[in-house]
Amino acid sequence: MAEHKLQPFHLTATGYNINYLPEYIALRHGFFREQGLDVTVTIPAPWDGVLDHLAEGSADMALGGIWVPTMYRNRVENYTVFAQIANRCPLALLRRRQREPFKLADVTGKTVLMKSIGGASVGLFFKMLLREHKIDERSVDYIQDLDGVMLGKLFQGGMGDYFVTDNLSALAMTASNPDIVIGMEMVSQHNVPWSVYYRETKTITPEFLVAKQRFCVALQKGIDWVLANDAETFRDELADLFPKVPVDVAVSVTNGFRRDGMWTSTTVSHDGYARWQIGLTDARLVKSPLPYEALVHKTAPDEA
Numbered sequence: 001m002a003e004h005k006l007q008p009f010h011l012t013a014t015g016y017n018i019n020y021l022p023e024y025i026a027l028r029h030g031f032f033r034e035q036g037l038d039v040t041v042t043i044p045a046p047w048d049g050v051l052d053h054l055a056e057g058s059a060d061m062a063l064g065g066i067w068v069p070t071m072y073r074n075r076v077e078n079y080t081v082f083a084q085i086a087n088r089c090p091l092a093l094l095r096r097r098q099r100e101p102f103k104l105a106d107v108t109g110k111t112v113l114m115k116s117i118g119g120a121s122v123g124l125f126f127k128m129l130l131r132e133h134k135i136d137e138r139s140v141d142y143i144q145d146l147d148g149v150m151l152g153k154l155f156q157g158g159m160g161d162y163f164v165t166d167n168l169s170a171l172a173m174t175a176s177n178p179d180i181v182i183g184m185e186m187v188s189q190h191n192v193p194w195s196v197y198y199r200e201t202k203t204i205t206p207e208f209l210v211a212k213q214r215f216c217v218a219l220q221k222g223i224d225w226v227l228a229n230d231a232e233t234f235r236d237e238l239a240d241l242f243p244k245v246p247v248d249v250a251v252s253v254t255n256g257f258r259r260d261g262m263w264t265s266t267t268v269s270h271d272g273y274a275r276w277q278i279g280l281t282d283a284r285l286v287k288s289p290l291p292y293e294a295l296v297h298k299t300a301p302d303e304a
Contacts, residue, residue: 005036006033006036006037007036007037007038008037008038008040009032009037009038009040009060009211009215010040010041010058011039011042011059011060011061011062011063012042012043012044012059012061012062013041013043013062013063013064014043014047014048014050014062014063014065014118014119015047015118016043017090017166017195018090018166018167018168018242018250018257019085019086019090019195019257019262020085020086020195021241021257021263022085022219022222022223022225022226022263023063023085023219023222025222025226025237026039026218026219026222026225027039027041029222029225031218031219031221031222031225034218034221035214035215035217035218036214037214037215037218039215039218042059047118047119050062051068051077054079054199054200054203055077057203060199060212061082061197061199061212061215062197062198062199063195064195064196065119065121065194065195066193066194066198066273066276066295067119067120067276067285068119068198069081069196069295070277070280070285070286070295071285071286073286073294073295077200078200078201078202079198079199079200079201079295080199080200080204080295080296080297081193081196081197081268081295081296082196082198082199082212082216082297083196083212083215083216083219083267083268084193084195084196084265084266084267084268085197085223085266086194086195086262086263087191087192087194087261087262087265088189088190088191088192088194088260088261088262089125089186089194090166090168090186090187090194091122091125091126091164091165091166091167091170091186092164092165092167092170092171092182092184092185092186093107093112093126093162093163093164093184093186094162094164094165094170094180094181094182094183095162095181095182095183096161096180097178097179097180097181102183104130104133104135105133106183107135107162108135108136108139110140110160110161111141111142111143111159111160111161112140112141112143112160112162112163113142113143113144113151113154113155114126114142114143114144114151114164114165115144115146115148115164115165115166116144116145116146118148121194122144122164122165123142123144124283124285125186125192125279126164127279127283128279128283129186131279131282143159148166151163152165152169152173155180156173156180167185167186167187167253168249168250168253170185171253175249185260187257187261187262188260190272190275191271191272191275192275192279193268193269193272193276196268216266220265220266223263223266226254226258226263227258227263230255230258231250231251231252231254231255232251232255235250238250238254268292270292273295273296274289277289
């Protein structure tokens, strides 16, 4: 398709994360352009600026956690979810080196540091995980109102017993600090629609749905490409995309995510959605789980 015929398609994203890798690959490899889209991305600070971008019409979709459209629905603004990129939680639980193998119940009576800048999803998921394992979330002390980098420095300096952070930062920390180890990589803890693309429901048009479908085709191609290629074979790209992280760490995280189901399909899984809705209900973000159809767009037959 000729360059001048590309349709502008702007995303606003809550962050820049390795769990968004298939989108970055789709951009680098021209998969969106193959679909006639000129995709651009803005990352506002603070992260909730994505909602302003949607409201003012400067972005076609926002990329972030589905917990925001969930808690906003029928209260502030209704959003519709159109696609998923991250099918698992990209967090890890760090602990200090010990002889005993880790079990989640070990956090009882301890202090857990959890980064909160960028949204509430870190605390929401970890506390849900405790409840799922029949561990009283109130039996744990939390420090979670600080930036992740700050908490990482404090944890290494002796604050708290455990630290929940993104998997990439966790592996980078253990690579440079032999006294810190990973107790749990949460990508192994079953499906959850961690990162999705959404838009204000009232602004959906037939023209947008056509562009959205082309976007999803290209994004799926990005997912399939990442799943088909060992990260060792594109380590140079990972180095370009994440220059602040040791490339061996980026390769390790990527291959772990490939193995453990971080990326599967642009379709929001029903089981992951139902699980997260229960977690968000237990966290009091909603009074009761929202039906799948209330948030997730149903693809019409002529869009398939």
